[in-house]
Each structure stands twice: as structure tokens, then as C-alpha cells.
Amino acid sequence: MPHRRATLLLLGAALVGCGGREVEAPLVRSGRLGSLRDLFLFARADAAGGPFFLDCFEVTRGDWLEFARTDAGRAVSAPMPRIEQTDDDSLPMAGVDLVQARAFAHWRCCRLPREDEWSFACTSGNHNVFPWGEAGPQDDVRANTQDLGFGGPTPVGAFESGRVGESGPYDMIGNVAEWSETVPKWWFREDRDELRPVWSARRQLTVAAGLAAWALPGAPWSPVLIVEAARQQAPREVLGSAFSSPRDELVVERLAGESGDTIGLRLCTSPGELLQALARDRGSFDREDRRQLERFVRRDGHAAVLRSALAQSVDDGQLDAAARRWCAELLR
Numbered sequence: 001m002p003h004r005r006a007t008l009l010l011l012g013a014a015l016v017g018c019g020g021r022e023v024e025a026p027l028v029r030s031g032r033l034g035s036l037r038d039l040f041l042f043a044r045a046d047a048a049g050g051p052f053f054l055d056c057f058e059v060t061r062g063d064w065l066e067f068a069r070t071d072a073g074r075a076v077s078a079p080m081p082r083i084e085q086t087d088d089d090s091l092p093m094a095g096v097d098l099v100q101a102r103a104f105a106h107w108r109c110c111r112l113p114r115e116d117e118w119s120f121a122c123t124s125g126n127h128n129v130f131p132w133g134e135a136g137p138q139d140d141v142r143a144n145t146q147d148l149g150f151g152g153p154t155p156v157g158a159f160e161s162g163r164v165g166e167s168g169p170y171d172m173i174g175n176v177a178e179w180s181e182t183v184p185k186w187w188f189r190e191d192r193d194e195l196r197p198v199w200s201a202r203r204q205l206t207v208a209a210g211l212a213a214w215a216l217p218g219a220p221w222s223p224v225l226i227v228e229a230a231r232q233q234a235p236r237e238v239l240g241s242a243f244s245s246p247r248d249e250l251v252v253e254r255l256a257g258e259s260g261d262t263i264g265l266r267l268c269t270s271p272g273e274l275l276q277a278l279a280r281d282r283g284s285f286d287r288e289d290r291r292q293l294e295r296f297v298r299r300d301g302h303a304a305v306l307r308s309a310l311a312q313s314v315d316d317g318q319l320d321a322a323a324r325r326w327c328a329e330l331l332r
């Protein structure tokens with residue numbers, strides 16, 4: 001994708017209107033902040049979990065190729081996408097495990113979605129059955145699922161009639177299924193065969209240095225600690241049907257260490273988490289990154305939710321003084 005980036009930058013430099021007024025060049029989906037171009041704001045009420053941003057597109061092979069060539073990608077043995085045709089970099093990336101997916105999200109200053117966020121986006125706040133609304137006779141051509149019969153992935157964003165609303169995310173259902181951070185509830189409470197990793201994790205916490213003191217008699221361990229101790233034995237929900245799955249099969253479970261040709265990812269973040277990630281990495285941003293940031297903040301509704309998140313971060317002590325000043329300057 002570097003040649004595309006150079007071409008677009010040259011094109012942008014040439015786009016000058018009458019009287020010398022420069023027309024803003026289109027942003028490119030590359031670099032550390034490339035996903036900012038396509039983050040869509042869901043203004044969810046605070047009582048329901050608060051607002052969040054979700055990428056309009058599944059992570060593409062082109063996105064992943066750039067990451068795989070970085071130190072961050074090599075640190076998690078990020079697989080190189082199989083790009084055999086000119087336009088294959090627009091296909092969704094697949095074949096990555098949870099650790100690799102998390103690393104990519106962190107590199108792009110985001111994270112993976114939780115099931116509640118994905119479901120809210122997919123159903124427009126639980127008002128619809130599918131991203132496009134209610135079920136209808138055209139459903140089979142709105143998403144790349146088994147019902148359509150393509151038998152393989154298609155370029156992200158190809159199904160205009162299947163997106164959320166008029167300007168929301170594409171491929172919430174179909175193409176590839178997507179990693180989430182949600183551990184299914186049944187993992188904690190069903191038959192004993194499934195509970196073995198839970199009991200093992202609890203034993204590890206009981207004997208772990210520095211943690212045994214917190215094991216009060218009769219008090220349960222935090223589910224967060226149990227999941228962390230279980231590591232790859234704790235499954236995660238993988239959301240959205242894949243090209244090989246029926247349209248209605250929206251949730252499956254996979255172990256953290258699993259991967260497959262039908263499992264990809266999509267990025268998500270909250271306003272507060274995004275500000276913290278940006279402030280953390282602020283010294284590494286180049287000129288193109290700053291253009292992404294400036295345009296992102298100017299989009300409708302973004303500045304308001306980010307300013308609210310900044311105020312909350314100050315109250316919670318989540319940002320130091322230098323980070324607060326940087327964020328305030330960004331949102332001025």
C-alpha cells in the first residue's frame with residue numbers, strides 16, 4: 001500500500017482550488033492511525049454503557065501486511081497475508097489468533113470489541129434484527145454468508161445494502177467472523193468438562209505469589225483474574241457469520257490460541273480509551289498521523305464525546321498533566 005499512499009499525497013498536493021484555496025486530499029487507511037479514517041461513532045447512552053467507536057470495515061489484508069512488517073507485528077509472529085492478486089489487499093484478514101488480533105488493535109490505538117458493543121452496532125441499538133433492518137426477501141444478497149454461496153471472502157465494503165444505516169459499518173454479518181473480548185457466560189457455569197480450566201485457573205491464583213493473600217474464605221475470585229489465569233483455555237465469542245456460515249449463526253466460541261480462515265477482526269474503542277492510547281503514543285506520530293487526528297476530531301459529534309471523556313479522565317486521574325495538555329490542545 002505505500003505506493004497508493006504516495007500517489008494520494010501527490011494528488012492531494014495538486015488539488016488547489018481557485019484563489020489558491022487548497023482542497024483537502026483524501027485520507028489513506030495506513031499508518032498507526034489509519035483506522036481513524038473509518039471509525040464510526042455510536043452515541044450509546046451512558047446508562048447502556050456509553051458511546052464507542054467501531055471501524056466501518058473489517059481489518060483488511062492490506063492493513064495487516066503493514067503491521068506484520070513492524071516490530072510489533074514480528075513480536076507476535078503476525079502471519080503474512082496471502083496476497084496473490086492486485087486487489088487482494090482489500091479482502092478481510094483472517095487466520096489470526098486472539099493475541100495477534102489484540103496486538104494489531106493496540107498498534108492502531110484501539111482494541112477488540114465486546115459483544116455488547118458489537119450487538120448494539122449490528123442491531124442499531126437493538127431496534128433491528130439485522131444491520132439492514134428486519135428480515136426480508138433480499139437478505140441473501142445483503143451479506144457474504146453461506147446463504148449467498150460465494151464460498152470465499154469478498155472485498156470489505158462490497159455489500160452496500162447490508163451496512164448499518166446509511167453510513168455505518170459494513171459486513172457486520174458475513175465475510176469473516178470477528179474476534180471479541182467477551183468470554184461466554186456458559187464457560188463459568190455449565191458441565192464439569194468445560195469447567196476444568198476454571199478450576200485450574202482458580203488453583204493457580206490460590207498459589208500465585210502475591211495473590212493468595214486476596215483469597216478470602218468463601219469469597220469468589222474475580223472473573224477477570226480467572227480468565228487471565230486461564231489464558232488460552234478461556235474461549236472468546238467470535239461474532240458475525242462468515243462466508244461459510246449461515247446468516248443466522250451470529251455467535252460461535254473459539255479458544256484464544258485458535259485461528260482459522262474464517263476468523264478475522266474489527267477494531268473498536270471508547271472515547272476515553274482512545275484519548276489515553278493517543279496520549280501514550282503521541283511522540284511517535286508523523287505528519288500524516290496528525291492529519292488523520294485533525295480530520296477525525298472535526299467530524300460530527302467527535303469533539304463533544306472526546307471532550308467529555310477528557311473531563312472524566314481528569315477526574316479519574318487516568319492522564320498525567322502532560323497528557324492532559326496534549327489532549328486539550330488536540331481538542332481545542
